[in-house]
Amino acid sequence: MSHLRPEEDSGKRALRRGILMVRNRLTADDVGETEAALAARALELPELARARTVAAYVSVGSEPGTRALLDALHARGVHVLLPVLLADNDLDWGTYDGPDSLVSVQLGGRMTLLEPAGGRLGPEGVLGADAVLLPGLAVDGRGMRLGRGGGSYDRVLARLERAGAAAALVVLLYDSEVVGHVPEEPHDRPVHAAVTPSGVRRFR
DSSP states (O other): OOOOOTTOOHHHHHHHHHHHHHHHTOOHHHHHHHHHHHHHHHHTSHHHHTOSEEEOOOOOTTSOOOHHHHHHHHHTTOEEEEEEEOTTSOEEEEEOOSGGGEEEEEETTTEEEEEEOSOOOOGGGGGGOSEEEEOOSEEOTTOOEEOOSSOHHHHHHHHHHHTTOOOEEEEEOOGGGBOSOOOOOTTOOOOSEEEETTEEEEOO
16 A cells, blocks of 8 residues: 555565466456355354454455455444554554445545545554454465555554554465465564465464
8 A cells, every 4th residue: 555665575575576466367256256255264263253343454456355254244243443544554443334334535546445434443443353354465374474565554463562452363365375485574473363265274
């Protein structure tokens, strides 16, 4: 969502380029076919099955589809939080109340995000989540996640860590995006699990 941080590892940039090339070849049908499977696998996670509040996100473009999962969680009575991108690339949070509660937000002609239309909880709102669903491009066997490079979720993870929050961290990916190694930087934190259309991989 933003310019890459200049200090970022070149190995991350190369891995990101390769994965985005594959994703960009996916059709809307390809994305739709995996969305229901991704939701079903995610709902098998005990951390999600017992969660009362889940911080999630609305997928865009060729990202693994999250809409079916959002609706399933909402139907269960789970309090679903969705991010609102701030000018400094940090994330505020609002509540998901079904598909009609989303509004389109244009980001400087680059892409359109769907964000919650209601009131804002502030960046600290994520601290109330039992589980946090993270977007990503890859994860390795240690649980190290490759993000898009904007740093928004690095801030979220740092905020959770500072607060001593015990939220389960879960990244949603396609099957091919579980890789051998994701280069990490000192600020990177591993996730607890990855969900793909074919199943769940746990890291700790």
